[in-house]
Amino acid sequence: MRERILNTIGIGLLAVCFLIAIARIVFIRFQSKSSVDGSKVVELRIAHWQLENGPRAAFEALANEYSRRHPNVRITQIPIPERIYGNWLVTQLVGGTPPDLIQLGIGMNDERLARFFTPLSELADRPNPYNDGTPFEGKPLRDTFADGMQGGYYPNLVEFYGVPISGKSFRMFYNLDLLREITGSERVPQTYDELIALCKRTQEYAAEKHVRMVPIAGSKYNGGILMQALFTSQTQKLRERLTPTGMLVTPASMLADRLLHKQWSLDTPDAKSGLTLMREVAQYMQPGFMQLLRDDAMLLFVQRGAVMITTGSWDATSIRQESPFRIGVGSIPYPAPDHPVYGRFTYGSIADAEGSNAGTVLGIPRDTKHPEETRDFLQFLGSVPGGQIWTDRSGWIPSVMGTKTSPDAAPFLPNPNGYVAGFSYLEGGADVGGIVDSNMHNLVSSYGSVDRFIAATSKSYERAWVSDLQRNRRAQADIVQRSDTQVASFLWLARKHPENAEAQHKADIALQGADASERTLIYTNMVLNSKANNTAP
Amino acid sequence: MFPLHLPTRHLFACVCAAVFAHGLNLCAASETGATPSEEIDQAWEKGATFRFNEANVHFGKLAGKPGIAERERLLGEAITLLNRQPRAQSNITEAGAIFEKLVRENDSDTIAVFAQYFIGRIEQVFLDPPNYEAARRVYRDLLARFPGDVVAERAASHLVLLDLYEDVSKEERLKRLASLETLGNSLNTSMGKREFHINAGQACLDLDISDEKALEHFLLADKEGITRWQTEMAAWVIIAELARTENKREVAIEYYKRIIAKYPSNIRTFTMKKRLESLTGTTVNGSPAPGPAVVSGI
Numbered sequence: 001m002r003e004r005i006l007n008t009i010g011i012g013l014l015a016v017c018f019l020i021a022i023a024r025i026v027f028i029r030f031q032s033k034s035s036v037d038g039s040k041v042v043e044l045r046i047a048h049w050q051l052e053n054g055p056r057a058a059f060e061a062l063a064n065e066y067s068r069r070h071p072n073v074r075i076t077q078i079p080i081p082e083r084i085y086g087n088w089l090v091t092q093l094v095g096g097t098p099p100d101l102i103q104l105g106i107g108m109n110d111e112r113l114a115r116f117f118t119p120l121s122e123l124a125d126r127p128n129p130y131n132d133g134t135p136f137e138g139k140p141l142r143d144t145f146a147d148g149m150q151g152g153y154y155p156n157l158v159e160f161y162g163v164p165i166s167g168k169s170f171r172m173f174y175n176l177d178l179l180r181e182i183t184g185s186e187r188v189p190q191t192y193d194e195l196i197a198l199c200k201r202t203q204e205y206a207a208e209k210h211v212r213m214v215p216i217a218g219s220k221y222n223g224g225i226l227m228q229a230l231f232t233s234q235t236q237k238l239r240e241r242l243t244p245t246g247m248l249v250t251p252a253s254m255l256a257d258r259l260l261h262k263q264w265s266l267d268t269p270d271a272k273s274g275l276t277l278m279r280e281v282a283q284y285m286q287p288g289f290m291q292l293l294r295d296d297a298m299l300l301f302v303q304r305g306a307v308m309i310t311t312g313s314w315d316a317t318s319i320r321q322e323s324p325f326r327i328g329v330g331s332i333p334y335p336a337p338d339h340p341v342y343g344r345f346t347y348g349s350i351a352d353a354e355g356s357n358a359g360t361v362l363g364i365p366r367d368t369k370h371p372e373e374t375r376d377f378l379q380f381l382g383s384v385p386g387g388q389i390w391t392d393r394s395g396w397i398p399s400v401m402g403t404k405t406s407p408d409a410a411p412f413l414p415n416p417n418g419y420v421a422g423f424s425y426l427e428g429g430a431d432v433g434g435i436v437d438s439n440m441h442n443l444v445s446s447y448g449s450v451d452r453f454i455a456a457t458s459k460s461y462e463r464a465w466v467s468d469l470q471r472n473r474r475a476q477a478d479i480v481q482r483s484d485t486q487v488a489s490f491l492w493l494a495r496k497h498p499e500n501a502e503a504q505h506k507a508d509i510a511l512q513g514a515d516a517s518e519r520t521l522i523y524t525n526m527v528l529n530s531k532a533n534n535t536a537p
Numbered sequence: 538m539f540p541l542h543l544p545t546r547h548l549f550a551c552v553c554a555a556v557f558a559h560g561l562n563l564c565a566a567s568e569t570g571a572t573p574s575e576e577i578d579q580a581w582e583k584g585a586t587f588r589f590n591e592a593n594v595h596f597g598k599l600a601g602k603p604g605i606a607e608r609e610r611l612l613g614e615a616i617t618l619l620n621r622q623p624r625a626q627s628n629i630t631e632a633g634a635i636f637e638k639l640v641r642e643n644d645s646d647t648i649a650v651f652a653q654y655f656i657g658r659i660e661q662v663f664l665d666p667p668n669y670e671a672a673r674r675v676y677r678d679l680l681a682r683f684p685g686d687v688v689a690e691r692a693a694s695h696l697v698l699l700d701l702y703e704d705v706s707k708e709e710r711l712k713r714l715a716s717l718e719t720l721g722n723s724l725n726t727s728m729g730k731r732e733f734h735i736n737a738g739q740a741c742l743d744l745d746i747s748d749e750k751a752l753e754h755f756l757l758a759d760k761e762g763i764t765r766w767q768t769e770m771a772a773w774v775i776i777a778e779l780a781r782t783e784n785k786r787e788v789a790i791e792y793y794k795r796i797i798a799k800y801p802s803n804i805r806t807f808t809m810k811k812r813l814e815s816l817t818g819t820t821v822n823g824s825p826a827p828g829p830a831v832v833s834g835i
Contacts, residue, residue, distance in 0.1 A: 114586035146802070155767065157586060244742035245782050246751070246775035248805045254743075351804045416802045480662050482587060485620045488651060489584035489592075491688060492613075495647065496578070505764070506585070508728060512765035515694060515732050518662075519739055522698045529704060 040072065042373050045099035047078040047092075049085045049106060050360060054317025055166075058394035065389060066380050073373055082106060098365040100374040104152075104162045105361065113154060113161045118364045120160040121502075123375060124149055130383030135402055141382060146401050152361050155513050156483070158490070158506045162361035163382045165390055167397035169313050169352045169412045170225055174328035178213075178307050181205075188328045192230075192335040192342070199284035202307050217306035218285025219297035220437075223444075226310040226332065227278040228424050233334040234274035234345040235422025238264060248420050252427050252472065253520065256465045257527040266425065266454045266461060270345045274425070275443060275450045277335070277342060282444035290440050298322075313412035314359070317395040320408070329411040351418035359399070429468030435460045469528060476521040483514035573604030577613065584617050593617040608648045611635055616655060619663060629663050650688050653679050657692065661699070669699050680720070690729025693720055694736045701740040710746055727761045734758035735772065742775070752779040756788075770800055774809070781812060790816055 046059065056079060063075035078099055080088050086107025092098040093116040104113070124142040131137055131144060142149035142160070151164030176186045182198075182205045189195040199215035206213040216226070242258045243250045258264055264271065282289070286300065294311075301309040302322045309319075310332065320327055334349050335342035362381065368374050380386045387400030395408035405413060426433050435457060443453035487510045494500070494507035571579065577599060583592035596614035599605045615635035618628050632655070639652040657675035660668045676692035676699075683689035700713045717737065724730045738754030741747050755776045763769040777792035793813040800806055814820060 111587045115588050115591075119586075150766075155765070159586075244745065244751075245748055246778035247742065247771075248774055248778070248808060351807050414802070416804070417807050418804075419808055420804055477662065482589075482620050484655075484658050484662065485589055485616050486585055486587060488616050488655070488688075489581045489613075492609075492651065493578065493581050493585065495687075509765050510585075511691070511728060511732070512763070512768050515736065516765075516768060518695070518698060519736060522702045523743055526702045526704070533704060 042073050044075045046101040047099040048103035049082045052318045053321050054394035058390050061393045100368040104363045110156045117161050124160045128379050130380050134384040158509045162363040164361045164399045166360040168359040172330050173309050176328045177325040188330045192333050195333045214286045214306050215284040217297040217301040217309040218289030219292040221294040222297040229332050230277040231274035232421040236347045238270035239422045253524040256469045347419040349418040350421045352414035428465040431464040431467045435464045473524045479517045487514045589617045589620040593621045685725040687726050694732040697736040731758045731761035
């Protein structure tokens with residue numbers, strides 16, 4: 001009897017759900033066919049993983065403004081969590097049912113881009129009609145971006161496949177109310193020593209007031225950002241010593257070569273100084289922070305459990321909205337060259353990373369049901385008016401020139417006035433990262449020390465660089481092989497159509513990219529062979 | 538009701554679906570309305586955008602079609618076969634056989650240049666282990682027989698990498714560089730010269746052969762015109778920095794200025810401004826001392 005009742009309830013629930021689903025489909029169908037002026041309403045769907053508060057509000061505002069200008073177009077956001085975005089997207093693309101506009105990045109590679117997305121070079125070369133009446137009227141779309149739209153350019157494919165609509169940078173965030181309570185002022189640290197002084201003062205304050213509070217909210221993610229940044233300030237001069245004159249950036253394969261030839265190790269004074277800095281700041285984060293996630297650190301900060309947190313500009317709107325206190329923002333205070341302990345290894349503050357003006361890149365899948373409307377909407381997103389709505393509502397950095405950066409976004413504008421960073425202890429790759437992570441407790445815990453970390457890591461550290469290098473070699477060989485077919489195809493088309501300037505240009509660019517990959521491969525081969533033969537190159 | 542066992546029914550359904558899909562595919566192919574020349578170009582375009590499997594199938598479908606040049610079709614089929622997924626040794630062998638056949642049939646047309654070039658590439662990058670000696674022989678022959686051909690001259694830049702990055706003494710490297718430079722002087726195409734000089738210059742740096750030689754090669758490469766911005770930026774920084782350390786002050790200043798003007802937001806540009814300031818003794822616009830740009834109260 002009981003079983004029968006449960007079965008009836010189950011079937012009843014199923015039937016109700018089914019009816020609701022049918023009603024919903026009918027409603028959506030009806031809604032999509034209805035219109036203000038009798039014409040068919042087009043619904044565009046835009047998929048992204050920016051679940052933070054600001055961007056969703058910004059997309060909503062952009063959609064509303066676009067629909068106001070084009071009453072027959074309705075835009076729906078599909079925010080997908082980062083963790084499942086890649087799998088979800090691939091399923092949509094392979095199934096031929098992708099949204100009309102897609103954020104590029106997670107789950108994407110050159111092959112998928114080429115197969116499933118529309119090249120946008122032609123769009124990039126055309127003036128953006130939504131820039132009419134602005135200083136960029138009549139200018140090609142790509143020339144209206146601070147980075148020349150490089151964020152949407154895929155060098156291996158020699159094509160634009162996306163339009164970047166925002167930028168990003170890393171910053172320190174401060175609880176200004178707490179800062180005033182603790183120090184009597186809202187002045188945020190200008191130097192590394194001031195940062196440490198604030199950390200010490202915060203600990204004293206917590207002890208005096210018997211409150212549970214740490215100076216810096218840490219997690220593997222947030223603590224990692226700060227610790228890596230400080231480490232790279234100490235390897236600026238070492239990087240230069242390890243690199244031939246003129247190369248201001250050092251490829252991982254060259255660092256591996258120098259490591260294998262004992263030209264540096266974690267015990268080298270510069271690297272050791274970087275580790276000392278890491279340990280120093282780690283003492284001001286909550287115990288066991290390396291086991292915590294990004295959300296844990298964020299929660300601690302917004303609940304007044306910490307005075308500071310280091311994170312990316314993309315978290316700014318969420319922090320602002322969820323924090324019941326005022327927020328201060330500043331660059332990471334690196335040790336200056338005149339610092340008595342850490343100064344001798346550094347040139348000074350580090351420039352915000354190249355390409356930091358490119359984020360939230362959106363592309364159009366080939367299978368969109370509304371290619372024309374989607375292109376038009378993308379042009380709107382990449383215009384001065386669209387960029388203005390984006391930065392005003394999201395609080396994120398705009399990528400479009402001519403937009404007035406909102407006061408909220410201004411502190412995050414990338415600062416190019418800084419020196420090139422040194423290298424990170426993690427630069428080798430995944431295996432190096434694994435070794436460092438599994439031994440990090442030897443560095444950052446109360447019982448740890450720099451020497452203990454080095455002793456625990458040194459044996460496996462070098463081996464991890466070699467295994468990462470071997471993996472990189474396989475990946476690089478694959479790139480070179482694929483580039484061969486690609487470049488030959490371009491060269492053939494260029495030869496067949498000598499009048500086609502675009503074909504000539506694409507062949508030329510592809511060829512240069514392929515040769516750069518081959519140089520990396522041959523150098524990596526040489527390093528690994530010399531390791532095998534135990535000889536210097 | 539249905540006289541087949543379940544697995545057999547599944548198999549039957551799969552076959553029906555495959556036949557149906559193939560039929561649809563054929564219908565779609567015949568409805569494109571493209572000329573033979575456009576159709577084969579479409580296959581090449583797939584190859585140019587990493588859609589190798591699709592390109593390879595496309596070239597295959599064009600076999601025997603009126604108006605399609607069979608040698609071009611075979612070349613495309615072989616080139617895309619090299620990267621057909623899943624990669625298989627049999628594909629490499631089959632592609633190699635097609636290239637050999639194309640060269641045997643006619644060893645002097647454009648197709649032959651591509652085919653011979655790929656015979657060398659198979660030896661260098663597709664075989665495991667590679668046969669560098671065989672690749673060198675093919676490349677040298679290509680350069681001798683097709684002077685002034687862009688594809689043939691790509692062989693010169695490959696030879697630079699093969700010869701200089703081998704595990705040999707510094708003296709031997711210098712000897713090899715001198716020999717390669719003679720080869721470089723015989724190149725005719727701008728692309729060929731540029732890639733040759735970039736590879737030679739980079740080898741001079743990577744292998745600590747000579748900063749002076751590196752500078753010379755990068756300047757020659759830049760003279761030919763570097764159109765990929767990442768390569769251009771890297772080359773200009775190397776030129777400026779080497780010119781500074783080699784006491785070629787004017788060259789250094791010129792290139793520092795070029796970098797600052799064309800790449801104002803690059804991570805290396807601030808350092809370039811500082812170098813320029815130290816060379817000229819003047820302050821460069823837009824280069825305030827770096828420091829924490831702190832803004833409170835957002």
